[in-house]
Amino acid sequence: MKLLIKGGKIFDAIHKEPYFADILAVDGKIAAIGENLDAEGAEIVDASGLNVYPGLVEAHGHIGLDGWAMGYEGSDYNEYTDPVTPQLRAIDGINPFDESLHDAALGGVTTVCTGPGSSNVLGGTFAAYKTVGKCIDDMCILPEAAMKCAFGENPKRCYRDKSITSRMSTAAKLRDILFRAREYQRKVDLAGDDESKLPAFNLQLHAMLPVMRGQIPLKAHAHQANDILTAVRIAKEFGVKLTLEHVTDGALIVDELVRANVPLAVGPTFGQPSKIELKNKSWKTPGILNKAGCHVSIITDSPVTEQRHLRFCAAMAVNGGMDPFEAFRAVTLYPAEHIGISDRVGSIEVGKDADFALMDGDLFSLQTNVVATYILGSPVC
Secondary structure: OEEEEEEEEEOOOOOOOOEEEEEEEEOOEEEEEEOOOOOOOOEEEEOOOOEEEEOEEEEEEOOOOEOOOOHHHHEOOOOOOOOEOOOOEHHHOOOOOOHHHHHHHHOOEEEEEEOOOOOOOEEEEEEEEEOOOOOHHHHEEEEEEEEEEEOOHHHHHHOOOOOOOOHHHHHHHHHHHHHHHHHHHHHHHHHOOOHHHOOOOOHHHHHHHHHHOOOOOEEEEEOOHHHHHHHHHHHHHHOOOEEEEEOOOHHHOHHHHHHHOOOEEEOOOOOOOOOHHHOOOOOOHHHHHHHOOOOEEEOOOOOOOOHHHHHHHHHHHHHOOOOHHHHHHOOOHHHHHHHOOOOOOOOOOOOOEOOEEEEOOOOOOOOOOEEEEEEOOEEOO
16 A cells, blocks of 8 residues: 655654655555655645644553443443552553544544553553554554553552552552562562473463563652652662652643653643632743653643643743743654654654645644544545
8 A cells, every 4th residue: 555645845743843744654654755756556645735734642541442432331440459550451441432433533643652550559551542443453553552550549549448549558558569570570580481390370460571671661650749759769779760640730840850861741830720729820930841851751741731732732842931842842753752652653754654744824723624644554534
């Protein structure tokens, strides 16, 4: 299958200045970028007068796990039976037929990273996947992209009548399973190929092995400054990878976050603060952190903000002082790097997935329409 997009103004998320060129996609991958390209048998799209952007990328949300207009029946992103559930996997709950996914694609969002909510200290794994498809296994780029953990108000609120009444309890429960997982890993590694020496199988600890081996990061829900720094502290204690999600108080601890040097997913920021740990949310925060040298992605935390409005979140960050090119990258290349899939998505480069959003104006303008979205070289209808 061949797709040839001709004459568009290319915003590739690599070069700061756009340029006019053709894009050839073959079998879902970008095969060539240049002038006056030709390809026999290709579907030709006249992009004259249009801006061609890479498909937008969401670093953190719950789309596909929260059914569109379904209430409890469709709500599958929080588990309330146990505060420590690393064995849960987003791919077992995502509904590819959720209408919000199709709306997101029509809004130019082609890749999302979705997973458990923040009720649990340890919630399970996120999955990175395309926003169009029928089978999540076929849609996935990374079926297990990160392990969700949570700090702050939500674990306290959800388990206050059971086992968590303070931030100290949350941290202690996370440390407990990390200690046990480290010991489990040590025994598994010592056993090698000798199955008789393997420790008794434990599903929770087995699910933690990719974290302990540095294959996936802890994805830490943290709004408040002290919670953010507790996440950093614990990750350092155990030598595990970390990404920070929400980072509402980030502007209060800029120097500390620069030193931490971990990817930040900032948001959601639309709407008034609904709880005390959101009181400092501001559209200035992404720009402040980015300017200081932090790796910043902008997120909707869908369904908190509709996924299709991701580009408007970037626009509001620009309004708050963020450099426009950096805000553009904060919804394309940077979230792809945050998730660990920038080899496939996030920019328009030869060899990457043929995911495009064609627009009739500037990415940040409310008046701009997404004229067409392509995922792996196929149009989203």
